[in-house]
Amino acid sequence: MNDPLDFYHQVWPTHSEYAKRWLNRFPQWDSTEHDEDHLLNCIETWLEKARELSDEKALMAELRLVRQRSMIEIMRRDLQGKVDLFEVTEALSFLADAAVQIALKFSHKMQAERFGEPADGDCMMVVGMGKLGGLELNASSDIDLIFLYNQDGETLGGPTGKTQSHAEFFTQVGKRVIKIISEVTDEGFVFRVDMRLRPNGDSGPLVVSLDMLEEYFVVQGREWERYAWIKARVVNWAVDPAQDAAFQQSLDNLNNIVRPFVFRKYLDFxxxxxxxxxxxxxxxxxxxxxxxxxxxxxxxxxxxxxxxxxxxxxxxxxxxxxxxxxxxxxxxxxxxxxxxxxxxxxxxxxxxxxxxxxxxxxxxxxxxxxxxxxxxxxxxxxxxxxxxxxxxxxxxxxxxxxxxxxxxxxxxxxxxxxFGDKQEDEETPSLELPWADTLTQGFTHPQAAQDRYQHLIESSRYQALPSAHRERVDRLMPTLLAAAGASSAPDSCWRYCCDLIETVSRRGAYLSLLDEYPIARMRVSRMLAASPWAANFLIKHPLLLDELLDSRTLLTPPDFAQWKQQLRELLDQAKLPDGQPDLERQMDLIREQHHAQLFRVLTQDLENLLTVEHVSDLLSELADCTLEIILERAWDQLPKRHRAQPRFAVVAYGKHGGKELGYSSDLDLIFLFEDEDDRAPDLYAQLAKRMNRWLTTQTAAGTLFETDFRLRPNGEAGLLVSSVASFEDYQRREGGVGAWFWEHQALTRARFCVGDVEIGKKFETLREEILQLPRDWNDVKKEVITMRQKMLDGHPNHTELFDVKHDLGGMVDVEFMVQALVLGYANKHPDLTKNKGNIALLKKAGELGLVPAELANYVADAYRQLRAKQHALRLAGHDKSRTSDPALMVMRKPIRKLWETLLG
Missing domain, CATH: 1.20.120.330 (Nucleotidyltransferases  domain 2)
Structure with missing residues (x-):
């Protein structure tokens, strides 16, 4: 600030007419002797007398004098720069809380002496709303209060046997509280009291039960009341320590009613x-x-x-x-x-x-x-x-x-x-305006687009919508139409827009998001036009619409360490009313958070910010992080754990193991343990099953992954989990009594994923030892060629198109050649056992002279392009990775040449 003043001499107390009046009456209040004491301690000391009074008139006088003295002290320290804003608001709120508590205790006692205590230890809850609830009370604020009690009942009866219903009892208590605090006397007032925020306002009962409150929220609760309740805080405690347990239960019940009313499960735009x-x-x-x-x-x-x-x-x-x-x-x-x-x-x-x-x-x-x-x-x-x-x-x-x-x-x-600075009377274009003029701007089939919209508004789903939702749809569709027309694929974009609106039409929050935020509409239209797979993913998971709003997070590299920490916090907070974990909500949360991260990768992919390799790396890391969290949660759920941390590890095979995951890839997994406890095999089998349920169960938020455990020892006939020793024994025995050649072939793309690090190290060591076993090259060639033919027979292509994955000269040829090189030559070249990916290993083989280096480099680059094409075809919604692209067709010849050179 400019030109700071000597506050004490020039501002205090001349600034305040109020202060001058009270200091004329009580000059001793203008003292700095308590400046070393915290404001709250001073106020608490001044309230001691009031807490002991049993006469209503004396209590009212004392509370008012404490209020005036506290105000003078707060005002003086503030104007002298000795306290900051938040010390002031805290002190004012503390004073209000204390005044309410003292008045409530006195009023409850007076009423109970006549009619007895309420049944089951019921006690009135005084809810502070607004600034009082937020501990942000200002210097001359009224206090917004709501009076609640737990449940209907009857008091236990007074000396004469008279009883009252809880509603009558607490209504009389509430009236006395208001009088003690707000009535104006010669000493002024303590606080003005405003009760208009209670259910039904001035026309509603002064005090309501929790059942009445819940019914009101469900039937009549309005949006502005959600805003009002956001700061709500019970400002009192039980009037008698003996009631503490019952009072705490009432607080829990209140919280369970208010939280879902204020904070909706879904994003509420x-x-x-x-x-x-x-x-x-x-x-x-x-x-x-x-x-x-x-x-x-x-x-x-x-x-x-x-x-x-x-x-x-x-x-x-x-x-x-x-x-x-x-x-x-x-x-x-x-x-x-x-x-x-x-x-x-x-x-x-x-x-x-x-x-x-x-x-x-x-x-x-x-x-x-x-x-x-x-x-x-x-x-x-x-x-x-x-x-x-x-x-x-x-x-x-x-x-x-x-x-x-x-x-x-x-x-x-x-x-x-x-808030978008959106005017309430802002005109929204109507679809009744000239369709032809609008649709011919980029649309190939204008009539089909019009028919799709007509189908939407004539559908039973649309007709059954609440009027507010129909109005949002009507207002939104012209803007989406314009966005679709400006996209790279107007016709398909518009179809997906209509599909999306049909899906979310019952969710007013999503309609509001698209209506309120042009940036969201623009990004939705670009995504729907760019990729049918992305469009269907978004339609399936509309919760992800929120992710489109913030480019700072949407288009920045993922921070998976931070993501895991935030997810753990969210999962910890998902609890049932009894404090136990809410497993259903936790499963939804992990799906929602996983989908959000996948969606961010997808968006960056469609914006051409990532290579295919980078996409796969991110998706594989995301899968690892998800498995890590699931392992933690599944272990914590086991009822008879015999140790704090499991001696258990998850091993990834296939695309996950090779860090080549796609958006809809399944997970090839096996489970290992090393634990001498007799209970270990059964316990870890239960753990693996629980993990699988976390991964595959369909919930309201969808699924995470499909899983495949057939690569475990003895396949589907084998145990779900294996000890490290039995896994090693199986891998070292061959020829029908142990691992088959194709299982060692699969091992080339395996890696420790999550779990016990020591088990992970043992697996990696064992993997390298198995891959380095001496093998006859002719046997390797024979096995690889046989397996390649089986895959070819299993994926016949009767078209003129080139299947970039399965056809001869495609990706599988390259992958099998790399696996053959690892199994045939790792004994002499241990570096080949490193799980570096097909491209790096192929180039390494060229450097080692195992294949012609120039041809190996060409095939490695061709493989990269084939992967990119496969990726693009999947995003375009194709089930088969087939193309007529001549630039890719010509790559088949050098790939087959390398195959013949190596395996022919």
Whole structure:
């Protein structure tokens, strides 16, 4: 700030008419003797007398005096720069909590003396809403309260035997609490109390049971009430320690009702529209009032004010809080910090937003300090502006206004970015406008496109939608049509757009996302046009639409270490009401998070940011990380574990083992253990089965992988898990009593994946030893040629097209040649056992002189191009990797030449 002042001599207490009045009455309050004590300790000390009073009038007087003294102390320290904003709001909130608790304990005692205690230890819960709930109370704030009790019942009866229903009992308690806190006496009031946020507002009962609250949320709960409940916090504790257990159960019950109402399971982009509508309503009301105060600035509800910062933070909470429990916080600044962590806002935006929040909240307090008034308006009067500017540390009111405008302008611009600055009366183009003019812009079959749309709006699914959803669809389709027309494949893109809308039409959140965010529509259309496989994947998993919003995460390299840590945190938080793991939710979570990472790789792939090799590396690493998490969870679920960590390892074969996974590849796995405990074989078999269920079970979020365990010793006839010793014995015995040649062939692409590192090392050592066994080259050739013919017979191609994978001169030829080289020559060249991939091993063989180096390099490059083509064909939705591309057809000849040279 500019020109800091000596606060004590020039601002305090002249800034506050309220302070001067009370200090004239109690001059001893203007003392610095307690400055070394924390504010909360001072307030707690001053409240000691009130806690012991048994007379209502005396209690009311004492609480009011404590409130005034606390306000003077808070105000003085604040204006002297001895406490920061958050110490002030914490102290004010603590004072309110304590006042409510004291008033509640007194009121409960008075009522119980006449009618007895409520049954089952029931105790009223006082829910602090808004700033009180968030521990963000301002200097002259009212407190928004809701009174709840656990369940209906009847009190145990007083001395005369009279009883009351719980509803009657707690209603009388609540009325007395309100009186004790808010009634104006000669000593003023403690806090103004506002009860209008309770179910049904002023027309509803003063106190409601949890069953009534839950029914209200389900039947009548509105979007603005989700916003209101986001900061909700029970501010009291049990009035009697004997009730602690029952009270804690009531808190748990309340949490289980409120959380799913506020934080939806799926991303809820409909919150944007609801918050925008609420904000427009508030702003319109403020504008009406401001017209009576020309030149003034409303620092709370005006454009760029405090409310817009709060709305920005809470929009992220309402949209994502169900999927990101980290966002289930109350304080605005804490939410903004998590938004940075999750990549929802930049660090710079966070810093500027928090700086604005501090400035505006401090300004709000100084406006209220003047006369203890619930005001948020900076007057236009130069005298008043000067008073406020000096209290904010500015000698020059012009510099103060510049700082204020800078903060509010930034908040307003950022708010418009988050909320799209979308006008409620913004016109949406209609599909009834000239179809031909629109569709001929790039569409090959305009009539088919029109027919597809007509089919959608005439379908029973569309007709059965709630009116709000139909309106969203009607508003959205023209913009999607325009996006499809601008894409690289308008006709197919439009078909997939219609398929997607049909799929998500019952989910208002997804419709809102596409409606609110042009960037999401653009990316959806590009993806739907670029790849049928990607289109179908997105339609199958519409939850992934959210990923399209943020290019900072969407198009940046994955950080799998961070991903694993975040996933572990999410899984830990997925619990049932009794505290046990919610396995169904955990399985959904791991699928959702895996699909999101796969989707990011897919997006970067379609943007040509990754080579095929890099895609496979990332997908293989993602599979490894997923298996690691699943192994941890499956082990923790076993009821009779005999050790903290399993002596167990997962070995990957095939494409996974060779780090050549595709988007829909299955996992070839085997399981090994090394554990002398008698229970180990059965225990690890259970572990493997649980892992497989985690991998393959179809849940609401889909599946993870198909799995194949046929490469384990003795195949489908063998045990699901093998000890390291038995696996080694099997691999070393051949000729029908142990491993077949093709199993050693498969071993060339195997690797330790996850689990016990020592077992992994033993496997890798054993693998290299097996691959380096001396073998007769003629036997190797015979076995490889026989196996190649079996594969060829199993994938006949009766077309004129070239199957880049299975046909002669295709990828399988290259892969079999590499495997033959490893099995035939690793005895003399141990480097060939390193699982480096087919291209690297083929070039290594050329360097070693095992095959012509120039031809080997050519075939290695050809293999890379064939893989790229296979990858492209899969993304294009083709089941078979067949092409007529002449550039690829000519590669068959050198590949067959190398085959004849090596194996002919």
């Amino acid at each position: 409909g919150s944007i529209r609801a918050l925008r509508a609420l904000h427009v309503q508030i702003r319109n009301e403020v504008n009406k009032r401001e017209s009576q105060h020309p030149g003034s600035v409303h620092v709370k509800l005006g454009r760029g004010g405090i409310r817009e910062i709060e709305f920005t933070a809470q929009a992220f909470q309402l949209i994502r809080g169900g999927r990101e429990p980290k966002l289930q916080l109350r304080r605005t600044v804490d939410v903004l910090e998590v938004c940075v962590e999750l990549g929802l806002i930049t660090k710079d935006d966070h810093d500027r937003m928090v700086a604005a929040y501090r400035f505006l909240r401090n300004l709000e307090h100084r406006l209220q300090y003047v006369d203890d008034a619930q005001t948020h308006r900076l007057p236009a009067s130069p005298t008043e502006v000067l008073r406020i500017a000096r209290s904010m540390g500015f000698q020059d009111p012009g510099n103060f206004m510049k700082a204020l405008n800078r903060h509010m302008d930034y908040v307003a611009s950022h708010f418009d970015v988050v």
